[in-house]
Amino acid sequence: MSVDRDPRSVLESYYEYVDAGETDALLELFADDIRYERPGQGAIDGIEELREFYERDRPLEDGTHEVDRMIVVDGxxxxxxxxxxxxxxxxxxxxxxxxxxxxxxxxxxxxxYTDRDTV
Incomplete structure (x- = not known):
């Protein structure tokens, strides 16, 4: 699946792929050395840790994201x-x-950032 690399398009694809459980397509949106931080929880470093998170460790399932506002400026x-x-x-x-x-x-x-302890 080809994704427009404009940040807004990448993020629209991100939420779509997360909600659909399309991990392989999702991971194509990230650099190999991705760092993902969720305050109060351990950081995720690198694409393989991110794969593990989405395939095995993510506590959320069967859900959808509704984006209210997206602001993109200079990367x-x-x-x-x-x-x-x-x-x-x-x-x-x-x-x-x-x-x-x-x-x-x-x-x-x-x-x-959320109002929940773990996501």
């Missing part, structure tokens, strides 16, 4: 929205704020 992107889905067998809905850094059309750093 930096901020996204605000809501996630509705399942976590540990329970229905959940919560707000999120994500920040992404881009180089050469790929996500090189990502931070996710």
């Amino acid at each position: 930096h992107a901020a996204v605000r929205g809501r996630f509705s889905g399942v976590q540990d067998g329970d229905d959940v809905t919560f707000g999120f704020a994500d920040h992404h850094e881009f180089e050469d059309g790929l996500i090189v750093e990502r931070w996710s």
Whole structure:
């Protein structure tokens, strides 16, 4: 699947792929040395750790992201929205704020902030 490497298009694809569980397509949006931070949880370093997270360790499932606002400026992107889905067998809905850094059309750093302890 070909993705436009404009940050806005990459992020639109990111949320689509996450919600559809398309891990291989999702990982193509990230640099090999990706760093993903979720405050209060361990950082994810590198594409293989990211693969493990999405295939095995991510506590969220069967859900969808609804993006309310996306701001992209000079390789930096901020996204605000809501996630509705399942976590540990329970229905959940919560707000999120994500920040992404881009180089050469790929996500090189990502931070996710929510009001939940683990996501």
